[in-house]
Amino acid sequence: MVCILPTLGSLKIFKRLWGNAHYLEWRGNTAMKPKDYLLILLVISIWGVNFLFMKFALNEVPPLVLGALRFLCVVFPALFLIKRPAVPWYLLVAYGLTINFGQFALVFTALDWGLPTGLAALMLQVQVFFTVLIAGVLLHEPVLAHHLGGMCTAAVGLVLIGVGQYQGHLPLAAIWPVFGAAASWACGNIIVKRIGRVNALSLVVWGGIPAFAAFASVALLAYGFGGVVQHLANLTWKGISGVLFIAYVSSLVGYTGWGALLAKHPAGKVTPFALLVPVVALLAGYWVLNERLGLWHWLGIITVISGLLWHVSGGRWRTK
Template sequence: MSPKDLLLALVVVVAWGVNFVVIKVGLHGIPPMLLGALRFTLVAIPAAFFVKRPKLPWRWLIAYGATISLGQFAFLFSAMYVGMPAGLASLVLQAQAFFTLMFAALFLHERFRLPNLVGLLIAAAGLAVIGLQGGHAMTLAGFVLTLCAACSWALGNIVTKKVGKVDLLGLVVWGNMIPPLPFFALSYALEGPRRMAAALSNISATSIFAIVYLAFIATLIGYSLWSRLLSRYPASQVAPFSLLVPIVGLASASLFLDERLSAVQVAGALLVMAGLAVNVFGGWVVERLSPRTLRSCDSSRAEDSPRNNA
């Protein structure tokens, strides 16, 4: 990867990691469903004039928008609104990698590889440890809702796999045109017109900054750069950078929001990160070690054969 593209990858990691702090800040003045509606409206309206609609049936665009955009962020914003810390949210949301494996096996009949299974078990143990710490700087409802967000993200990944080769930026932009109306409807039903009006009439500069960041930095710029990297390099070379997102998320939450994890939560976080690392790098390590193992076995047999013949 060229130094310029390496820098772009790190820009995306920082943008997505800090994204969780910005969500938390935005939720101080705007209720979760309304925040989602404003974010995706700001993404959809201008982008539709500059980005071509991907050559896909509308049902796939709706499926993508309903899962990876509407479902993921409705659950995530709600989770953080009811007490999920920003740093832990950035980590627990990465469970999407393992939900994707399970859904791929269920819907696409893909097989688990051993490193995937080992990584899944390690990360599941870490998530269980974190979940059992409900009440220690985290609510159980927030934890469960974040897992629901991860499930929605994973379902969106399955939709992406099903549609095959497609313009990723176009898919993201046009998929983001699906959520605004459902988000406004959810806000009207769950938060009420009075609360919506009060939030909009008293909107602060901080809330406006949060909406602009979520729409342009985290969504349009983040996904545009990520799509560019995926188009220029193998996914195996780009995907590992996503492991840095929860690290930036935890660090930025500690720096800007003064969030602190208990010792047990830190242990759970390390297990989740270890599981993610095994899932991403395990197959590569096995492939690299297998030829060496075979060569060492062959050389051992070659050394033993003269002795046996003697």
């Protein structure tokens, strides 16, 4: 595991965004290059299968213990190999408590309360709209007509997929943690924008420290030291594989790439691609696990992809 860290450490971005303590105003060329789209594809593909590995782990350990394990793996031993980013501690703590602790504590709780993974993946993408709205208001990032049109179209696609996913009784209590997780993720995205261009891997690793401290403290309060040890003793190879995937692949690879993209481009250009996460999750289940996709699913998938095409290319069409 350790050998992948120096390789990932080669992903560096040096120049910070311009701005003051109150807001950042986007400047310069924001055109996305092919390598940016390839990085987005990699991140979305990883996150598309991430919920499956979450479920593997949550079948064996409770949410708080899983969160502590995840960020223990993220932080150690990488903490001793990667230099701390040139970021004030208050921003590191804010990043760790929003995009890491807040988001995943609430997502893990929703899954543990019985919310299906497909619906959780769908509902979590509300973060896209939260992020674009906050970035437009606080960071003065442009939100154009084709951006809004594309996102709204993709949202309709998510609703169609949700209709196809819904089966039987929906645990209403589990819905609110997912919306809270989406808001927490959106706040974390804005903090990444405020931090600007730093080593993205370093930010993920050092931002995992406050998340690990929070998860570990709450887990010890909830279960006691003996209870935590007992839960860890219940882990099998399947649960361990879930922990390793969400720590080393989803966190270190996924959030490093995501942070690099957000530091380089406006949030309104990057975050809408997260709407593809449930689409990838559905297709992975269809191809790998032979899970059935009905008419609603396919209509939703086509609608989401159409909305993203509008979002990405609508400006060019309008210019022509």
